[in-house]
Amino acid sequence: MPNDIVTYKNSGHFIPLIVDYLDQKSNLKPLYNRFPTLENFNPKASGQIEEKGRNFPIENRKILADSLTKQYSNFDVSEITSNNIALLKQNNTFTITTGHQLNLFTGPLYFIYKIITVINLTKELKKAYPEYNFVPIYWMATEDHDFEEINHFHFKGKKIEWKKESNGPVGRLNTDGLEEVFEQFSKELGPGNNANYLRELFKKSYLEHDNLADATRYLANEFFKNEGLVIVDGDDLELKKLFIPYVKEELINQTSFKKVNETLSTIKEYNIQVNPREINLFYIQDNLRERIIFENGNYKINNTSLVFSESEIITELEKNPKNFSPNVILRPLYQEVILPNLCYIGGGGEIAYWLELKSMFEVNNISFPILLVRNSVVLTTEKQNSKLDKLEVNWNELFQSKNIIIEKKTKEFSQFNIDFSEQKEILEKQFRLLNEIATKTDKSFFGAVKAQEIKQIKGLNNLEKRLLKAEKKIHSEKINRILLIKNELFPNDILQERVMNFSEFYDKIDTYNSLFDKLLHNLEPLKQHFTIVMV
Template sequence: MNIVQESLALNKPLSEAYLNDFSSVEQLYQYDAMAEASWRERLNWLQESEHLRIPRKQLVERLREYNRAHNPHEAVAASLDTLEKPGTVVIVGGQQSGLFSGPLLVIYKAVTIIKAAQQASQQLDHPVVPVFWIAGEDHDWDEVNHTYVLSPELSVTRVRIARETEQRLPVSLNPIASEEWEQAISELEQLLPETEFRPGLMELLRQVTEGVASLSDAFAKLMGSWFGKYGLVLLDSADPVLRELEAPVFERMIDDNDRLGAAYRAAADLCQTLGYQMQADVAEDGANLFYIHDSERLLLFKHHGRFSDRKGKVSFTADELKAELKEHPERFSNNVLTRPLMQDSLLPVLGTVLGTGEIAYWALTGSAFKAFGLRMPLLLNRESFTVIEGTLHKHMDKYNLSWNDVSNPEVFGQKREAWLAEQDGLHLDDRFEQIKQTFTELYDPLIEQLGDIQAGLIKLGTANREKIVEQMEYLRGRAKDALSKANSAGLRHFDRIEFSLFPQHKPQERVYNVFYYLNRYGSSWIDNLLGIPYDITGKHRIIYL
């Protein structure tokens, strides 16, 4: 395994500024994670602000129960024993619970959380526990119910658990039948080439899904099987018992709703003043809370002192909403802007691992943290990788393709066409253009002369010329198709490079599932990721296998 740093466009100007020019955006954030002093400053503040968070022992007691059921590793139990001790802090990061763990970036986020916690603990000489926040309260089923692998036929193929009707329940509450699990596992098995590792991987999937009713529970068991030995603590944001602990925080969000709303809007205005586009919606009347009603997760807005959804299905005064919270805390959940506040109200967060898009939208929460009596934690960029297998690397060398060539779709397409043109010993395009030009130069004067015989012959001759040229173009197309078929092996190499590294014109880590690589290299492949030195900048790196 060889690791090389290569650029990959972020397309997130605000994140780029945070990572590379913090002083230009420090009004939007709290700490510069690249400054060593920020780490000690944040740690000191956490020691002084224990009273602002949910009681540590109650939280750890629930996390023990949850992890015993889904992540029962002795290293996790040790992490929770450490977390229970006053003063212990965490590095946390979260993601939706995708099918079979979702895209590779989920694995990279977990790896980053573990490595960042290890480094922070050494740097500060202080206990730091890694925590993965499973976003089970999210309700976008179509966003998490599938995953992709590259089939042997070079097709970017989706494995999916579909629903006939739109589901707006939190993912953790959306039931999956045993036959649905088996169908999805069987589809994945058929798409993966037969290797020595495939039987064990399929057995692992059948174990983690046996008797499991939700995507989030299967996700937790799978993540635990890979990362439990590193002490990674798992938390499901839709856990109803955890929701009971969070009730006082939701009550504060209701009481301070106007102040929080104003803070989000002020941050949005500041972002725009600094020249950045907002990365999340900040509605003028948004309450930034969800309420579950009749199996539907409804986003609440505030009008004339009442909390209601856009369709008018529910409507509460603040007191009525708090009474509902007291009776049914499991019906409440955060939106993208209040989740960071809930995270810091639960956990002593030293730093949170985010993708570049998340770093951008967290800029909208800076003022809200202050309005809530909290401070935004250190924001750590998730590590980013592209995996290039040995055969793929050989193909790139054979066709003289650099990373910059492959990562630029326009350049890659030009390289492909240039290579194919080199295989054209007849110079088809030049020859056909020359023949067309010669033909029209000879034929056009004759058409004009035919008009002296009969005017209608000009129109007929013109149509005749166009048909002949059309037939020439048809022959050229057939000839080029034949050329492509004659060089299909080389073009297939180009396809493999493109589909392996930028499927659907996206970075590999945002599309493909980890099981493709585990099937090739075994489960130690994930362990090897933990051996790659941690880079706090999160700059993109290539893993040459």
């Protein structure tokens, strides 16, 4: 079994901003509070625990716990999750958080990996700092509106899709139409105990709940209730009340626009993930989610006839805070206002936009969390690993593009040295001597020497390419076997975790608990490399 380590940096799947963040480059240090190490949480060394504990109001804890109790009122809550909710009222309890969209049937695998990274970090912190409690949080993106991003999942190469119109926050979307999705998925599953388990899980999640938020809570709770996962829906009246002062600041002073743009001016060499708007808020109702725009002294709700004066919109905020929703720039601030949170765990793209926000947190006097890139995983089978061993392919090679793999392995398999660098060097040495002679004689001879040098080097390059092409044909069978496995593990050259759904592996394992147990056992949150897990 290939056992080399593929670091995030060398994988080729992370943007330069994240690579430099993981390398702790000095130019990025002003953009984050503390780097994710176990030591940086240490309360005795003025770490993240001490800072957040000092800055988080005790009254917010009770409101949070009471709101979560209500959110879980119609769900089967495990004892450990119930205890975690109660623990949030105590000053020595903190959260580790990830957020994710309400993807149908969890969507791509990395949804699972994010939550397991959170769970495993809480366990590591508890061992290191036993006098504190650490609660794993999944923040549901119930106020999002990108329905096309979440209305499907892939299973055995087919797109299982929920076709429906959606105009408002997706969490409030009713589950009508999912019966057809269930029928399609059920046919693809085939027979067997695991297939029946998946049918029942889908049915209970989506056909027995009225809206997408409740369906997603049920599903995530079923997977992780025994790990004490607490699921938060930010589309909550009491939690929104805590955020009123920050919404008011945004409406009147457009603070986030100013502060984030200041930060963006310092990192122009990177591709920017998210640009702030003048007002980073939406106005939402069940079937409405539109930007709030400040224009000619009034606040307009985009694509509607709704218009508010300043006093009117502040009155509306105070009476109906649930109608105001933060966008991608302000949502992190909302999260950190209502949670005693120490660390946010996300993918590379998420961490990249969090790195734009620290100055905005500072002006609002809210502690900026530690930012941790989630675990990334490749699930593989014993059969695939055996084939890779026989073909002498390691994981770092498998992460390369197909063209690089073909050329590299062809050269390795060939009995000849396909690299003509040595011959080119000899040729260049000979022409250096001829050039010395040419400089001492007629210019026409110098030109003839130069032309011949170019011709000879070009000829060697062509011979090298022709030999490589010939050797590719000879070793095509072995190369194609490598590429077949490559495509199984990296569909269309995309990371498996960004395409495949957990249900794809239902026929490769005894029970779903065994898949999740393996992930819980193998994922190490603070390690910056891909985890290879055999299923």
